[in-house]
């Protein structure tokens with residue numbers, strides 16, 4: 211059995227161990243929820259303080275030029291591009307992932323104006339499906355949403371499909387889709403694919419251009435450590451830029467916003483996918499997270515993430531009973547999280563959080579643990595399972611206080 215000494219030896223050899231002190235985590239907390247809200251980078255409070263006091267407070271509106279606020283969406287887009295295998299001029303930071311999904315769906319429809327189906331899988335992250343529904347309603351019946359089970363996706367590809375929207379790393383199970391293979395199969399039928407990278411960007415190597423991807427979206431506040439509600443991102447392959455009239459045609463996507471023309475003329479390139487004024491405070495925090503991420507070697511992140519997940523599965527299976535693995539056992543097929551199911555999952559997770567191990571719960575029965583290699587170590591995984599074992603042994607999760615559902619789980 212894996213001992214505490216074994217995991218300490220792994221931490222001692224960890225090439226990423228130095229990144230731990232780049233993040234400010236509370237004393238005594240083992241944070242296994244960086245897949246939902248990344249930890250706070252050291253320095254982000256000082257950076258925000260300076261943006262608020264010096265840039266906003268002193269330089270006021272001049273900061274759009276003096277501090278290059280106006281280029282923040284492009285600049286951050288360029289940094290995100292390096293993490294997802296895109297060119298700098300193919301990614302723009304801003305909005306929420308939900309809104310960027312709408313932008314990508316409406317763009318795909320313009321590439322195939324005669325097609326009527328937008329396709330995704332059942333059990334996808336809800337916002338992806340909900341945004342499709344809204345678009346179908348807006349179309350007055352011309353566009354139809356179709357959701358099919360994961361194993362029926364390939365059969366559902368047809369020349370009537372205008373867009374395939376998939377989440378690369380499944381939010382609940384952590385299962386990975388084969389991006390290169392599915393993109394090629396869809397494109398063989400003329401279907402552009404929109405990859406939702408919310409649980410992939412910053413968690414594992416992604417190579418959008420090597421996969422010939424069309425569109426991608428993702429969150430800034432998960433593995434990119436951009437802070438709560440951080441700006442999201444949108445990738446559009448260069449070959450599509452000039453063919454798309456942005457449906458969310460806001461003034462900052464105009465070719466010359468400061469001409470204040472009555473008529474909209476899209477900017478060239480990725481700039482046309484900007485909409486309104488960027489959220490500068492959010493951009494400033496996100497940039498702190500991105501700068502740390504760009505210092506780390508993505509291959510090392512992936513290797514450690516696989517090892518942490520494998521260790522967790524092994525420890526759960528040797529030390530606990532009554533839990534069922536709901537993530538792929540094979541690390542090749544898994545993102546940077548492991549989900550286990552238990553019928554009392556909610557209460558067990560609350561009891562675990564009370565003991566300083568923070569994961570989360572996804573209905574109806576999943577305890578979800580995210581492994582963020584920049585600030586989670588092998589001993590953390592060992593301790594997390596040790597505390598879970600102790601909670602199961604004592605039965606403390608049965609206490610009433612752990613059985614009251616909060617608004618956010």
Ligand SMILES: *Cc1c(COP(=O)(O)O)cnc(C)c1O
Nearest residue numbers: 306307308335337377381406408
């Ligand atoms: C977290 C997540 C989102 C979140 O979308 P927001 O608009 O930022 O709330 C979207 N899609 C997936 C797959 C996610 O995991």
